[in-house]
Amino acid sequence: EAQVTQNPRYLITVTGKKLTVTCSQNMNHEYMSWYRQDPGLGLRQIYYSMNVEVTDKGDVPEGYKVSRKEKRNFPLILESPSPNQTSLYFCASSRDRVTDTQYFGPGTRLTVL
Amino acid sequence: QKEVEQNSGPLSVPEGAIASLNCTYSDRGSQSFFWYRQYSGKSPELIMSIYSNGDKEDGRFTAQLNKASQYVSLLIRDSQPSDSATYLCAVKNFGNEKLTFGTGTRLTIIP
Numbered sequence: 485e486a487q488v489t490q491n492p493r494y495l496i497t498v499t500g501k502k503l504t505v506t507c508s509q510n511m512n513h514e515y516m517s518w519y520r521q522d523p524g525l526g527l528r529q530i531y532y533s534m535n536v537e538v539t540d541k542g543d544v545p546e547g548y549k550v551s552r553k554e555k556r557n558f559p560l561i562l563e564s565p566s567p568n569q570t571s572l573y574f575c576a577s578s579r580d581r582v583t584d585t586q587y588f589g590p591g592t593r594l595t596v597l
Numbered sequence: 598q599k600e601v602e603q604n605s606g607p608l609s610v611p612e613g614a615i616a617s618l619n620c621t622y623s624d625r626g627s628q629s630f631f632w633y634r635q636y637s638g639k640s641p642e643l644i645m646s647i648y649s650n651g652d653k654e655d656g657r658f659t660a661q662l663n664k665a666s667q668y669v670s671l672l673i674r675d676s677q678p679s680d681s682a683t684y685l686c687a688v689k690n691f692g693n694e695k696l697t698f699g700t701g702t703r704l705t706i707i708p
Contacts, residue, residue, distance in 0.1 A: 526700035
């Protein structure tokens with residue numbers, strides 16, 4: 485089954501404790517993105533990657549890191565989480581950057597205390 | 598001015614009627630336009646994409662694009678209770694590789 489998976493689905497952590505949210509897709513997609521969704525602000529792009537070892541900042545990259553060492557995986561790293569990073573996070577992938585039919589993962593609800 | 602604007606709703610429509618959702622965008626360089634549906638607590642899923650001016654129909658859904666007026670709309674005919682969701686408009690500019698989402702319109706279909 486074609487899908488995007490994220491782990492964990494729910495996470496409660498404390499300020500400053502490094503964490504990684506994993507994202508994996510099995511569709512051989514080149515393009516992957518991370519979004520955060522907050523009430524009243526909608527979906528905002530954090531980082532995106534057009535292929536292995538190619539990443540770039542989206543609209544709200546501060547406080548986040550990503551890497552793309554393999555085509556299928558695109559982890560999101562929070563080196564020192566803060567309460568303002570409490571949000572719902574979505575990973576997405578698409579075949580290419582032209583059609584941009586994005587397939588979203590199930591989401592990760594992160595709470596930073 | 599927000600880059601992609603949608604009326605947040607809620608928009609209430611009787612079952613069987615036509616639901617009309619609107620979206621305006623500010624970047625004239627935008628080239629691709631998308632409508633996503635998001636059920637509460639779920640991830641967004643693509644309903645329609647449209648790339649050129651005019652109408653595009655897919656089943657009960659019709660997307661309409663007017664680049665001169667910088668708006669894109671989604672019509673849902675014969676609305677069903679299962680159409681109750683938040684609808685997200687997204688706009689892509691290939692020049693800066695940016696896909697921008699609106700904040701969404703919450704649609705409720707009243708049985």
